[in-house]
Ligand SMILES: Nc1nc2c(ncn2[C@@H]2O[C@H](COP(=O)(O)OP(=O)(O)OP(=O)(O)O)[C@@H](O)[C@H]2O)c(=O)[nH]1
């Protein structure tokens with residue numbers, strides 16, 4: 001029977017493709033949220049494989065905070081070009097202006113939380129009933145609790161107490177008007193699975209995932225890229241280091257890691273060795289409170 | 303490397319979350335920053351001691367109350383295997399969340415508190431394990447440290463559980479005496495239980511044979527989506543994208559599209575846009591047929607030699623999961639793979655008493671967490687197998703017609 005044995009990456013892929021197709025089959029207006037980070041890049045690959053030889057039957061949506069790494073934007077546009085997918089971009093800056101939202105202040109003022117407003121507006125504008133996201137349960141303890149089909153009310157809020165039972169691989173995507181579903185096809189993948197998959201599938205990545213020289217602000221344990229979006233104070237330590245990114249989020253709240261890894265194999269080897277989690281090493285915004293993610297999710301965040 | 307999905311179950315405070323924390327901790331699966339956070343939160347503990355349950359109790363309410371409310375999924379691997387763990391809540395009130403985690407598990411660890419033995423919630427979770435036909439059951443007698451690692455206490459519980467297992471038709475059961483708190487027999491064999499000659503929990507998890515848990519004999523393919531590129535070069539292409547629920551498919555197979563019962567032949571099986579020799583469970587694939595027939599989401603493609611059932615009336619065991627009770631005559635939506643149709647629960651045939659395992663008939667209503675046997679009539683035919691004979695094609699859910707919540711898990715019979 002060994003010819004019928006699947007490797008764990010095949011099993012994970014099969015499950016994710018099944019979920020992608022459930023979205024296409026159950027919803028009228030789905031969208032895939034695409035940031036240019038490795039998780040959403042993996043989603044695009046899975047969507048491509050799920051619908052071949054057809055095209056991806058839903059648009060890619062980028063909620064643009066304006067604080068992106070230029071390399072990620074360049075990559076985004078290349079993906080759209082290569083796959084022929086439809087791209088929708090909505091800017092957080094526009095929402096801030098239109099709604100008179102108050103921006104965070106401080107050294108690493110981030111628009112991460114304000115993204116939710118733009119996302120909800122975009123969902124409303126296009127009438128999206130399902131949004132596919134690249135969140136993984138291994139990333140964070142509140143995410144570890146979320147269903148694959150996560151029903152959100154019209155404020156996009158996640159109510160952990162009202163999660164629907166989710167049995168076998170039967171996903172209930174029925175919703176009332178105004179509600180939407182966030183779908184997480186790679187819920188069961190861990191960071192290394194994503195890297196191993198990218199390697200196996202030979203997926204190209206934005207260059208910042210590999211080692212490069214960069215001017216960084218040394219902030220305690222974090223190395224934060226020097227950019228117009230962060231405040232440099234007197235006495236700040238600015239150095240040029242060899243770094244790579246383990247996650248690609250906003251320039252304001254994503255830290256780099258010191259590394260000389262220039263290939264995916266190098267990266268996989270480094271992650272095997274590291275004793276710090278992905279979020280712990282790279283996300284400045286989660287260090288504020290123990291329930292930071294849970295609270296953001298309750299406010300419509302992914 | 304293969305993948306084992308398992309769940310921890312058992313009554314409130316039996317130590318499920320602690321056990322998972324222990325497994326993760328002793329296999330070095332916890333990163334230093336996560337450990338630091340947990341150390342900070344372990345406020346009821348003395349210096350340097352950690353509350354291992356906090357690794358999975360990720361919601362604020364859970365940490366505040368010291369209980370698990372919803373399933374948490376955790377991931378780790380050893381050199382031998384990858385694991386996906388579901389940590390289930392023990393409270394009766396949250397049984398539906400336990401069922402959620404259990405439905406996808408290949409193995410269930412049922413914890414029993416050595417001081418309490420087999421109690422109602424142990425029985426409830428064992429019944430659910432048996433109804434869901436989870437292939438492997440491991441009973442860990444926990445908190446052995448609190449009964450002085452007594453062999454007699456352990457043996458009594460084993461005997462007690464065996465009696466129940468027999469009644470429930472649970473076959474593959476293994477017992478292990480453990481202390482989740484101290485780590486006895488979890489990753490390392492314990493010196494405190496010299497009388498126990500079996501293997502450690504981790505060893506069992508790493509080596510238990512799961513190759514035969516997937517059905518490769520009864521071909522069932524659930525169509526999820528029809529791929530029609532309609533581009534110039536693929537003008538007439540029609541591919542049925544779906545999941546091989548069970549069995550194996552290949553070119554030339556004589557098939558029937560159900561529930562309509564239209565015969566055809568497989569022209570090609572494709573994965574990732576390329577033709578392959580075979581597709582087998584649980585792969586996602588695309589099937590193309592020789593004949594130009596109408597196939598849609600919700601159809602099942604089966605081989606003519608081996609057919610599932612097609613019916614508008616079915617008996618089912620239900621785990622009722624809604625606060626609103628189930629009353630005969632109530633209408634719902636029933637979802638079986640890609641097919642969702644209206645249905646009515648005609649009758650409650652009996653309710654299973656979780657304590658005595660007696661079947662009570664003459665039941666007017668089923669409430670939250672009840673386990674009942676019902677007769678369901680559907681508006682149009684559904685395609686399924688009996689859950690007992692083919693787990694992958696015998697599960698269904700009931701959905702409330704107006705609130706759209708999932709109200710029951712059904713094991714079709
Ligand atoms: N002495 C002793 N205490 C234990 C052991 N395992 C767990 N405990 C304690 O029992 C209590 C409950 O443990 P949890 O792991 O939270 O129990 P649980 O089964 O996950 O509980 P729920 O998820 O709420 O149903 C905690 O105070 C643990 O420290 C053990 O082996 N020995």
Ligand SMILES: [Mg+2]
Nearest residue numbers: 318319369370
């Ligand atoms: Mg618990």
